[in-house]
Amino acid sequence: MKALTFTLVAEPPERLDLSPLTPERLAGIERRDIEKIQIGMSKHGSKVGDIFRVAGNDPLDIVFEGGSTRLDRVAEGMRGGSVRVVGNAGAQAGRAMRGGTLTIEGNAGPHAGSGMRGGRLEITGNAGEHLGAPLAGELAGMNGGVLIVRGKAGAFAADRMRRGLIAVLKGSADNAGSRMIAGTLVVAGGTGEMPGYLMRRGSILLDRAPKSLSPSFVECGAPESVFAAVIDRHLIAEGILKRPLLGIAPQKYGGDNAVLGMGEVLFPR
Amino acid sequence: MLTKIAGGDIIDPVNGRVGKGDLWIRDDKIIAAPVGGAADRTIDAAGCIVMAGAIDIHSHIGGGNVNTARLLLPEQHAAHQERPVTTPLSNAGWSTFQTGCLYAKMGFTTVVEPAMSPGAALHTHLELADIPIIDKATLAILGNDDFLLSMIRDDASSQMIEDYVAWTVASTRALGVKVINAGAAAAFKENVRTFSLDDVVPSYGVSSRKIVKTLQAAVDSLGVPHPLHVHCNNLGSPGSADTAAATIAAAEGLPLHLAHLQFYGYGTEGKRKFSSAAARLAELVNATPEVTIDIGQVMFGQTVTVSSDVMRQFSARGSAQPKKSVIHDGDGNGGGIVPYSYGKDFYGAMQWAIGLELFLLIDDPWRVFFTTDHPNGAPFTAYPALFELLMSREARTEMIARLPKSAMALSTLAAIDREYTFEEIAVMTRASPAKLLGLTDRGHLGAGAIADIAVYRRDGNIAKMLGQAAYVFKDGDLVVQDGEITHYRWGKALRLNPSPDKAMVRRLEDYHQQRYGLSLDWFNFPDSAIAREQPFGEVACRT
Numbered sequence: 001m002k003a004l005t006f007t008l009v010a011e012p013p014e015r016l017d018l019s020p021l022t023p024e025r026l027a028g029i030e031r032r033d034i035e036k037i038q039i040g041m042s043k044h045g046s047k048v049g050d051i052f053r054v055a056g057n058d059p060l061d062i063v064f065e066g067g068s069t070r071l072d073r074v075a076e077g078m079r080g081g082s083v084r085v086v087g088n089a090g091a092q093a094g095r096a097m098r099g100g101t102l103t104i105e106g107n108a109g110p111h112a113g114s115g116m117r118g119g120r121l122e123i124t125g126n127a128g129e130h131l132g133a134p135l136a137g138e139l140a141g142m143n144g145g146v147l148i149v150r151g152k153a154g155a156f157a158a159d160r161m162r163r164g165l166i167a168v169l170k171g172s173a174d175n176a177g178s179r180m181i182a183g184t185l186v187v188a189g190g191t192g193e194m195p196g197y198l199m200r201r202g203s204i205l206l207d208r209a210p211k212s213l214s215p216s217f218v219e220c221g222a223p224e225s226v227f228a229a230v231i232d233r234h235l236i237a238e239g240i241l242k243r244p245l246l247g248i249a250p251q252k253y254g255g256d257n258a259v260l261g262m263g264e265v266l267f268p269r
Numbered sequence: 270m271l272t273k274i275a276g277g278d279i280i281d282p283v284n285g286r287v288g289k290g291d292l293w294i295r296d297d298k299i300i301a302a303p304v305g306g307a308a309d310r311t312i313d314a315a316g317c318i319v320m321a322g323a324i325d326i327h328s329h330i331g332g333g334n335v336n337t338a339r340l341l342l343p344e345q346h347a348a349h350q351e352r353p354v355t356t357p358l359s360n361a362g363w364s365t366f367q368t369g370c371l372y373a374k375m376g377f378t379t380v381v382e383p384a385m386s387p388g389a390a391l392h393t394h395l396e397l398a399d400i401p402i403i404d405k406a407t408l409a410i411l412g413n414d415d416f417l418l419s420m421i422r423d424d425a426s427s428q429m430i431e432d433y434v435a436w437t438v439a440s441t442r443a444l445g446v447k448v449i450n451a452g453a454a455a456a457f458k459e460n461v462r463t464f465s466l467d468d469v470v471p472s473y474g475v476s477s478r479k480i481v482k483t484l485q486a487a488v489d490s491l492g493v494p495h496p497l498h499v500h501c502n503n504l505g506s507p508g509s510a511d512t513a514a515a516t517i518a519a520a521e522g523l524p525l526h527l528a529h530l531q532f533y534g535y536g537t538e539g540k541r542k543f544s545s546a547a548a549r550l551a552e553l554v555n556a557t558p559e560v561t562i563d564i565g566q567v568m569f570g571q572t573v574t575v576s577s578d579v580m581r582q583f584s585a586r587g588s589a590q591p592k593k594s595v596i597h598d599g600d601g602n603g604g605g606i607v608p609y610s611y612g613k614d615f616y617g618a619m620q621w622a623i624g625l626e627l628f629l630l631i632d633d634p635w636r637v638f639f640t641t642d643h644p645n646g647a648p649f650t651a652y653p654a655l656f657e658l659l660m661s662r663e664a665r666t667e668m669i670a671r672l673p674k675s676a677m678a679l680s681t682l683a684a685i686d687r688e689y690t691f692e693e694i695a696v697m698t699r700a701s702p703a704k705l706l707g708l709t710d711r712g713h714l715g716a717g718a719i720a721d722i723a724v725y726r727r728d729g730n731i732a733k734m735l736g737q738a739a740y741v742f743k744d745g746d747l748v749v750q751d752g753e754i755t756h757y758r759w760g761k762a763l764r765l766n767p768s769p770d771k772a773m774v775r776r777l778e779d780y781h782q783q784r785y786g787l788s789l790d791w792f793n794f795p796d797s798a799i800a801r802e803q804p805f806g807e808v809a810c811r812t
Contacts, residue, residue, distance in 0.1 A: 137344030139591055 004059050006052035008066030008087070014042040015090065016051065018064075019073040023081030023100065026059040041072075067106045075102045078119065091128070094121040097145070110154065111135065113147040116164070122148045129154035129173070132166050140181060142166060148240055155192065158185040161202065167240045177204045180263060186235065188245065199256050199263035205231065206267040207245055213265065217255030222269055224249045270309045271295050272745070277314030277724060280695045281321065283713035287692060292319055294720040297745035301716040312747075314724050317739055320695050321712050322378025322721030324702035327498075327528055327563050328643040330368050330405070331382050331396035333389040334575045334604045337595050338644075341606050342573060369401035370754050371650055376723025376738040379404040379702075379711060379763070383447055383498060383528065384577050386410050386601055390441035391794045397762050398799045402748050404760040404806065406706065408498050409441045410577055412448035412480050413455045414601040416780060418473045421483055427490070432773035434487045440793045442764040442805055444706060445495030446488050447528070450502050450578045451480035454602045457580045464580060465502050466515050477502055478519060489523050491767060492811035494707020496524030496561065501533055504581045509533040510546030517553050520560050526705065529565025529642040530554075531624035541615060544679040547623045551630035554637070561705060562631070563638035566624035566655055568647030569617060571610045575644060579603035611647070618676035620646075622669075626680060628659055629687045634696040638705070653736030659689040660731050707808055708763065720745040761806035762799075 004026065016039045020026075026034060035049030048054065056063075060081035064071065067087020074090075075083040078097040085093075088106040095114040102121045104112075110128035113121045114135060127149045132142035133156055141160040148167045149157075155173040158166045161183040168176070171189030178194075180202040187195070188207040194214050196204050225248070232244040250266040272294040279290050293300050293308075329335055363371070372380055385393045385407040397405040411417055411434065420430055434446060452475065453464035459471040469476050485497040501516045503509040513533035519525075527533075536546035554562055571590075576582050579598055582605020586594040595606040611617040624646065631637040643649040657664045662685075669683055677683055689697075703712025710719050722742040728734040737752025748756045778789045785791075796804060 135344065137342055139593065 001058035001061075002056040003061040003063050004054070004056040005063045005065055006048070006054055008064070008068060009051065009053055012040075012046065012051050012068055012070045014040050014044045014046060015070050015072055016046065017041050017073050018071055019076035021048070021062065022075055022078045022083070023060050023062060024077075024079055026062070029059075031057070067104075069107075069109055072109070074104070075100075078102065088125070093123075094119075094147075097121065107151070108149075112149075113142060113145075113166075115140065116142050116147065117144040120146045120148075122150070124150045126151035126170075127153045127157070127168070129156055130159055131157035131168070131172075132161055132164075133157070133159035142183065146238070152189070153187075157187075158183070161185065167235070169241070177202065177263075180204070184231070186231075186240070186245065188241065196256055196263055196265050198259050200260035201262040203227075203263070204265045205245055205250075206265065209251070209267055210265065213253055214256055214258065216258040216261075217253045217265065218257065220252040220254045220264075222249045222251045225252075225266075228266065270745075271303070271306055272310045272312065272720075272742075273308035274312045274314045274319055274722065274724065274740075277317045277319035278727075279319045279714060280691050281714040282692055282696050283700045284715040286714065292714060292722065294722070294742065294745050297720055299714055299716055299718045299720050299722075312724070312740055314740070317724045317726050318691055319714070319722065319724050320376070320691075321699040321703075321714055321718070322723050322741065322743065323376050323698040324379040324381075324706070324708070324712060325372070325377055325640065325643075325649065325698075326381045326638050326702045326705060327383045327565070327640040328380050328649055329382060329384060329575050329645070330380055330400065330643070331365065332385050332393035332407075334384070334577065334597075334606060336392070336396065337597070337604075338573050338575050338606045341593060341595050342608060365396055365399040366401060369403050369760075373402040373741055373743065373749050373754060374738065374752055375652055375736055376725065376741050376749075377403060378721040378723070378741070378743050378760075379406070379708070381406045381408065381444065381706065383408045384410055384449065384500075385441060385443060386577065386599075386604075387414075387437050387441045388600060388792060390443075390792075391798060394442060394762060394794075394799050394804070398759070398801050398804055400760070401757050402743055402754070402760060404743075404763055406444035406763040407442070408445045408447040408495070409437050409443035410447050410449055410602050411437060412451040412484060412602075413453070415455075415784070416777070417484075418452070418455055418470060418475055418480070421475045421479060422473045427483075427486060429773070430483060431487045431491050432770040433777075434484070435491055435767040436769040436773050436777065438491075438493065438765050439767050439769050442762060444763050444765055444808060445493055445498055446484060447498040447500065448481060448484050449500040449576070449602055450477075450504065450580060451484075451499075452477040453502060453578070453580045457583070457603070458598060462580065462584065463503070466512055466519070468502075481516070481519065482521075485520075485523055485525055493765060494808070494811055495705060496526045498526045498528055500528045500576075500578060504529075504532045504576075504578055505535075505585065507535045507543045508537045509535050510550055513550055514553055517550075517557050517560050520557060522559055524559050524561070527560060527562045529640065529646065530562040530627055531565045531567065531620065531646065532642075534623035534627060535619075539675075539679050543616060543619060545619060545623045545626060545681070547626035548630055548681055551627055554627075554631050555633070558636075561636045561638065561701075562627075563640040563642075564624050564627055565640055565642035565646045566628070566651075567611050567617065567620040568641060568651040568655060569611050569613055569621065570647065570651075571608070572644045572646075572648055573606060573608040575604075575606055577602040577604040579605055581605070582607050585609075613672055615673050615676045618672040619680065621672070622676065622680040622682040625658060625665065626682050626685065628689075629682075629685045634689075634693040635701040635704070637697060638702060639694075639698045653732035656689075656694065656735045657731040660691075660694070662686060662688055664731075706763075707811070759801055762804060763806045763808050765810055766807050767810055 040046030072090040107125035167186040174192035180199040228246040452470040536544040538544035724740040741749035
């Protein structure tokens, strides 16, 4: 079987909702029926066939050739298989995914990996704001799985994260890890203002001292840490980083004491 | 324009008209059959039943708390998009626009928002003015406000209290008065966490009973058509049937309306100490002719509870689902917004059964009102399903089979045979609400009534039949056809207009200056603040 490939013919005339094009939802559907699925979100009401040239037949291996910032909700709710976007993706890529792998070979828009519970999402370019974060009104953000951004991430990355691992390799904007409930956020390349703002629990691991921290964090010294050694090895073994991030005895800050105060911010001295 | 609704089964209990016939409308009024008149428009109602437009006396459709609920649950906005249809909360709330449309589709033409905080009157009326098609009305909340409690404490004359109530009703453009857990919100501010009918509000030395009785007397002697609308103490707690029984007894011959009685139908039997006391309450209501009640039926699913009973909402916030809530310990009543999901577990099943027992065991459809206390027991979109449960024993039996036996064992529901007839439905949802609210121009199909008419195509599926009206007329305008809105228009907010006493206005001006440093004008507004032609319709007080 050949990968089910959607080749973008031209820049779409409207925002597209690609959530129907996941391995689960395309299983057992004929190509000509796939072409009739409505994905346009405005009065145009574009169908798959209007936007993409469809080829291949393996719904467990989906490829979007050519990207656009208008491709929203790529692989939403995916449970298995693989989806690859060769180009940019729009908002909410990989939202609520539970398994499988999503690779975006370009930039992703806001809310990438929002509320994901499992699987692996890798973005080779930059991610927008609210990486892994909940939509308005939802109580928890990322809830499991692995999310890797090889470029930069926008503000509020890992907002209200509960479980899993997020790694941003070229720096994040302000308030990374804000309101974290638990889980692990790794940021190499520097952070903006106040990472961990209002975090309850969880770990934020940095490659350098943060620009600022909320005054309700307290310095906890730099004790030798087994955790630091374990996570350093894990990040290298997973192919996320090439060199150790924290070292043997990283500097530790505890907080945010404005809320529960059981979180930590670690960075090498 | 002359319209003829031809050949429908007319159900009009007020005028004793039941059976096949024609109904004539000239412009916005129902008229007697004209002699030799030719209709400009004829609606074929063969195979349909024809009733007056329905009236909902207790549905939280606008005002501060409703808006806070919208703000608390923004995920609903996404949930109401066409896709995805199965998002949680997809049935728990909506815009003002949809409120009007969804009500009209079911043949409802008048809806009362029963809990308007006087300080939020302008907001509430602005929001109601944004609800299309239907007429609206509000009840003003009193009974936890410092001004009233101070007057009662200081033994103010009944005349003064009436003047204050009249000013409140007039300035807030209300159709009646509601008291919510009388005194409890004031006591809550002093850290009291449970409050019953004979408990006393700290600092005021005034009991809850005294507040209810004072307001009941004032409402009655002012000639406000709707009796005092009482939200009793101890809502939702096991054993609250005792409180409801005491409140029913406290009516003492004067009219009194008890809201959402289902939430007080709880006894303390069984191993969970939570059982149905519906039979006991129904018997009391049957024996107390001056008391009217509405049910506040619980239906299964996600909803959000919206109440100015701040004490109750504060204690319920631990059971919030999803886990977030807003408690507002504000002036007067304050309030709370707690999302909740009624599951088919023991407690949910018990509540569901208690509401139905009350519906079926209270004999007089003129004194029991059809509500889910929207959105507290269920959103009003559950009405069609609820009609089906009332009109079909089979539908009840089917649901009972899916519920925990432990709950059904503590309820008499399974043994009740009664099925509501269309005539009883017409009384309960049309005739009696109009009578209770003092609206003589609606709730019936007699000549001279405004042409609020709902036509339903007969169908074995009652929920479908009553959920999607074949035709709905509002003030003679055809607004719904085959369950879809065909015409948009603006209704009015119905209000009383007692003239305020000048001395009371001066006193209130002083009070507001001293207490808030604000002019009384901040708490009043001109009709022109509501940017609609004729935003209000005036209803007369009893003389």
